[in-house]
Amino acid sequence: EPEVTQTPSHQVTQMGQEVILRCVPISNHLYFYWYRQILGQKVEFLVSFYNNEISEKSEIFDDQFSVERPDGSNFTLKIRSTKLEDSAMYFCASRDRGHSPLHFGNGTRLTVT
């Protein structure tokens, strides 16, 4: 069964450093998302991406965050200058057209020290 894959599974970085989280969505999906889950808290929406542009973003997704689909298969989330509070599990998700459900990857655990 097709799946969303994310790399790396765990990333440790120092405060102020840039990180790039990578995702390969399911190949025929059209809509792409990033969510995050801080330990012990709810899964929360960050950004949606369709037709090579951001379609919606949350208040969390400030100027320090950016997303890109550099080619036909990868989808990336960049955090320019990480803060301690960015430590979380970051999930990539994708879905097909219409009211199809989101399919999530297994996440990247980001630890900012």
Next chain:
Amino acid sequence: EDQVTQSPEALRLQEGESSSLNCSYTVSGLRGLFWYRQDPGKGPEFLFTLYSAGEEKEKERLKATLTKKESFLHITAPKPEDSATYLCAAPNAGGTSYGKLTFGQGTILTVHP
């Protein structure tokens, strides 16, 4: 504001002891209600989508139902491998992106042999 609330926070069952998990929502113009399963350190795994009150979906020992205000996930004769966190989520009202979901905090289910 869209809200999704799950209860109980945690549920311990003996193998074979059936029970139900609850998800109540305040989302105007509900466009779907999703159930996901999340294992520790993994991403949410899609289980069901429900679209209208009265709808039911089944998969193995799980059955999801939907009313106008809440959804239930019924677990019949659970096994230890059903132990996981069960999440419900709904697309935000008025959001341009169908995949912008509001998640509940989840119910941690533990099934003892």
